[in-house]
Amino acid sequence: MTDIKRQIVDSVPQEGFFGHPKGLFTLFFTEFWERFSYYGMRAILVYYMYYKVSQGGLGLDESTALAIMSIYGSLVYMSGIIGGWLADRIFGTSKAIFYGGILIMFGHIILSIPGSIAMFYVSMVLIVLGTGLLKPNVSSVVGEIYSPEDLRRDAGFSIFYMGINLGGFLAPLIVGTIGMKQNNFHFGFLIAAVGMFIGLLVFVLTKKNNLGLAGTIVANPLSPSEKKKVYTYIGFGIVFLAVLIAVAIPLGFLTFDTFIALVGILGILIPTMYFVVMYRSPKTSTIERSRLIAYIPLFITSVMFWAIQEQGSTILANYADKRTQLNFAGIELSPAWFQSLNPLFIIILAPVFAWGWVKLGARQPSVPTKFSLGLLFAGLSFLVILLPAYFGGSHSLVNPLWLVLSYFIIVLGELCLSPVGLSVTTKLAPVAFSAQTMSLWFLSNAAAQAINAQIVKFYNPDTEMLYFGVIGGVAIVLSIVLFMISGRIQGYMRGVR
Template identity: 40%
Template sequence: MDTEPIVPPRTAGARPPRGLLTLWGVEMWERFSFYGMRAILVLFLAAPAESRGLGLAPHIAAAVFGMYGALVNLLALPGGWLADRLWGSYRAVVWGGVVIAAGHAVLAVPGGVAFAYTGLLLVAAGTGLLKPGISTMVGRLYDSEDGVDRTRGEDTARRDAGFSLFYMGISIGAFAAPLITGYLGERINWHAGFGAAAVGMLIGLVICVRGRGRLPDAPRAPVRTAPAADLRRMFLASGAAVVFLAVVFALCVLCGQSAADGVIQSVTLLTIAVPLVYFVVLFRTTGLDPVDRSRLGAYVWIFLAASVFWMIAEQGGSLISLFARDHVDRDLFGWEFPTSWFQSLGPLYSIVLATAFAALWLRLGSRQPSTAAKFSLGLFGLGVATLITAGAAAAADGGRVTPLWLIVAFFVQIMAEMCLSPTGLSVTTRLAPSRFANQIMSLWFLSVAMGSALSAQVVRLTTVWSPATYFAVLATAALLCSAGVALARKRLRHLMRGVT
């Protein structure tokens, strides 16, 4: 006789697990602080000194913005290692939040360049700690859940629903943040906007600490001791990265470049070198069977295509924001709304389109486009969105254009991102050899870092090209990359070895 207790249909599945609302609140406020600061960052960097900005040239301000984006994703690697091997996810999230709040607080002090760059480094380091840990904690809520039938897919359905709710918090925080920090920063004082971002992160920290009892073993998990060999490898890798940055920076300065250019060049080269080393090490691993080796080969092309996408898409928060400041008519019933409010369009479109795209792929089922086709569609959509921006720049011709140009451009860009970004995350998990699952997922985030770093380089072209020419060239690059992925889809399908 079966002696296992019968679980009534209610089970735990009638409501989310304890702790999900806590993590939802933490992530919403953390994203509020992140996107709130990001919405006004390039405007602050490029604002003249009389407006209490740093007075950087537009292409330098955009390059610093790109460097910040690269560091946020690059520092997720050591942050994830600390969470996995030493502190545990809860401590990584808490200390990451403390460092983020400290970074925003430093930015809120009108102390000039030194305070601004110190604050950016602190926010990037704290985000690198918090970002990997909090998603892991969401998954562990479902690992420890009782009363769920895992043999009938109930666990998977509930987990997917939980992550959907979790990411809705991200979108809400990202949508609301520019409306508040943008108004404070542009209409009152830049540092008031950064201060609002600090308050947002502090609220998230309070929610995390007060709700720690609802998180799985969060406050009781002991601090672990990593094996000596792992610690030695981590110290060697960190030391090598620091030496690499110092050498490249010194060479740039000796060649007559400014300190800012030296930082940009050194971080860009490091961001390119890290994934290159990752791929070399993975391919040279002994015992890797031919199928996994072939799938890694396919992932190289996916990584490069994603890097091109992010290189162009990330400029929506930098150069396009500066273009909106100077060349878009922002009059609303006689009142000029802040430039940074355009940064709320992306999250708003994401909230609306995410469910629609998920339903579309489910409806198409086995008839939905392949991974290569979705990547090609994403790059094509990005090319179209950038062409629209080029059209706006041409129509402005030194004057101002209707905001409808950017409203439509951001809508097309988010549609493109819906094709490429979730597909990239999904195919990363499916192409990864089981022994390298976490490392391959790190590579996906490194594609964002590499795209951000490359954007810091290409923005230099704005010093020799008009905005219309610059955006038209970027659009052409995206369309050519889209065509290349489409033409190579059969080859990619062969390399993927059954992963469609």
């Protein structure tokens, strides 16, 4: 371990939170409240956009609202690249977390104030930038508080991951219950803002005693000459972008449709550029190039999987609101509550899957096979949700248990693909591009949601069966193809399992 890493670990009290470093308490609750605010806001955001003004919403067209949700999700993951770079080169991860939390909180505060569509877009920009600063960097600090040889490290990340899912589980129940009441969206967004404020409070008040030097050291700081160049480029870039937008909008060149198309192009272009640069780099060895080739079909599979999974906050959220019987067993359900199902099932099933893989040991499926299983479950989750329309028609309300089953099946797929994907990304990454390859993994979600922004407009009650059937069918076909070539992919992985 380098001296600086040793200094960081030595500065962190190593006992104090369930036998883990005290810093895990700070990071657990910071992330818990950030996820509470994020998923609470997201649980009601699409409804806020397309509900009528008389119901407290913005009155947008439904397909437009669904596209905005997808674009928002895509930009959140893209912004993580910027947040990681700023932390590594300019102000460190601790400040990135703080600045990010401030931006997120103000974004939610703006949402909580009744206003114009322009203010709504301002709030989205703040939340996108804030999440890009906070989300990747808080995870990085978790890694800093443990030494590489510390056997508690994996368990610490598991505890941290539980904080994410607890926040994601509780938020739709609380914010969804309050925010979905008549003309109450803005109070729901205010609760999300308060959640982020509590997270910031926890971080600021406990970081000095609990985190020591973790997050305070800039990994690869810019030199004074580099700073001058970078700040100049950033300044010119902002001015150029502002002028471009100011000219393009009045002339009709920059419309909502062209913006969706632009994000869609970036969602595919950015990861493609990552692959090309890493593959062609002289720093990448022959074995590493082979592993990059193996990573390409896994990346494409991940894009297809997340394209289905992320529709839980768009198409399935709309389905819960418009197509689901919300008076069930004497209980009046909120459509926002269904978004608690994903984190709930992960909390229940993640330990089961972890135990299962360990139990199977060397007999467990290969990485490509696990990915094919993940995509198979994703496809099945969409085929399941078209069955109510097949049996009862596309205009009758359906039993909410169909929606519960769909969420359950997609979680089975997520647990086959998501944690495995994180692990194999670190194994297949070229040494010179280890951090960028992790960013590439998260870009698969950005690409997926950029694609979703193009396709959600095809969803309506009349096309419901075709929509779910085509996407679900394509996913299943791709999963079978991946399974058939999994042996060849494994060969390109050159010893990585």
